[in-house]
Amino acid sequence: MPLKTCILCEKRLKIHQRSPVNKHVAKYLKKNFLIETTQDQFICGKCSRPAYYAASHQPSCAQQPSCASTSSLPPQNVLPNSPPSIKLNIKTTSKSHAYCFICKKPGPKLIVVPTSTRTETFIQHNILITAESRCCPGHFKQNGTSYEENVISKLSTIDNVFLNRSSLLNLLTAVREYCVCSKSKRLSFDDLTTFSEEDMLNLTGISVSNFLALLKAVELSIRNTPARTVATTIGIFLFKLKSGLSNKVLSTLFDVSKSSVRRAIQTSRKVLMTDFVPFNLAFHTFHAKM
Ligand SMILES: [Zn+2]
Ligand SMILES: [Zn+2]
Incomplete structure (x- = not known):
């Protein structure tokens, strides 16, 4: 029996609200949300709209430079955008602005992931959260800068990421700054x-x-x-x-x-x-x- 909820927002759908998941939508869902779909599933109008928009505006390029830029620092002498040709076996998150990359719920109250959080997640869990990713404010711990423990373990990710030279450079700089900061954070006589x-x-x-x-x-x-x-x-x-x-x-x-x-x-x-x-x-x- 086909499911009668939207595959993305999980809203119950009345008969007239159901649209089938066609190939555009399936491709969009796989690329942005890592969701594998079947023919008998439905999507609501609100969730399918960005799929058609994407299909009409970005003719078949899976690796736009902007998608792959994981730039995490304010641009410092930005290199001319080189193609995202560096493939790294690092897990990465969905790049959608419209949905939370953690729980997949649609906006409107999604926030940009702070640079410090992205750097920390990369250092501690080897997962790259892209600069484009958005999430609900509720996933953060009290301190507001790192995620609740169960968030990272349940995160759905893509197995590799394409970076260009400037985003790789930004990543290295962010990691270096993190090291310098955490070293001088507190007084210690250990070293x-x-x-x-x-x-x-x-x-x-x-x-x-x-x-x-x-x-x-x-x-x-x-x-x-x-x-x-x-x-x-x-x-x-x-x-x-x-x-x-x-x-x-x-x-x-x-x-x-x-x-x-x-x-x-x-x-x-x-x-x-x-x-x-x-x-x-x-x-x-x-x-x-x-
Ligand atoms: Zn929906
Ligand atoms: Zn969320």
């Missing part, structure tokens, strides 16, 4: 190469080599936790001594909870008193050496 000798003195009061020596002295007594490494634990303690900032501010700076900051300071203080101070600083060291 000391990001600090100059002067930075280290400003933040902790000791040099990089002294910091490393300090870590060596306490590494058996402090454990790495999922929230912070030994280096960050000691770093938080020294930074607290140097700056006198509240634990609340430190928790924001280091991207750990307030209680984790408190524990880091406690642990460092205790361990330094047992493992470091007696061997290096205290009066009785001096005494013992006499």
Whole structure:
């Protein structure tokens, strides 16, 4: 029995509203929505209109430059539009403006996918969301910049994408900027190469080599936790001594909870008193050496 709902918007259709899915519509649905259709399905007038429009305005070109441009950055010295001749085996989403690329519902309240979201989705899931793709605002998490977990797993995608030189360049630039930003987002002592000798003195009061020596002295007594490494634990303690900032501010700076900051300071203080101070600083060291 033929289905009596529109294949695209899933609206129930009265008899006079049903149009059969002909070859133009079938091609349009496959290209834009990845929907495979059969002869006995129906589409409503509203959903089929763009198909006829596309058929009459874009004579049989499946790879318009504009379709393949996944440009995600503001155009910076744009290259003349080269043909989208670079085929990459990267999953990509539907390019339609008229329908949400996630749930396939038609507009009107669809939004442009933010550049940051597209870059993040590409980096974390290896899926390219095109600049042309639109989606409902409801698919975003509270933070408004990334998608709910189940969105990505259910996403229907095309297996490869054709890019031209400028869109590939834009993609690389976006990824590079993402790397640079996320690296400098929060303070962390895990990678000391990001600090100059002067930075280290400003933040902790000791040099990089002294910091490393300090870590060596306490590494058996402090454990790495999922929230912070030994280096960050000691770093938080020294930074607290140097700056006198509240634990609340430190928790924001280091991207750990307030209680984790408190524990880091406690642990460092205790361990330094047992493992470091007696061997290096205290009066009785001096005494013992006499
Ligand atoms: Zn419809
Ligand atoms: Zn949607």
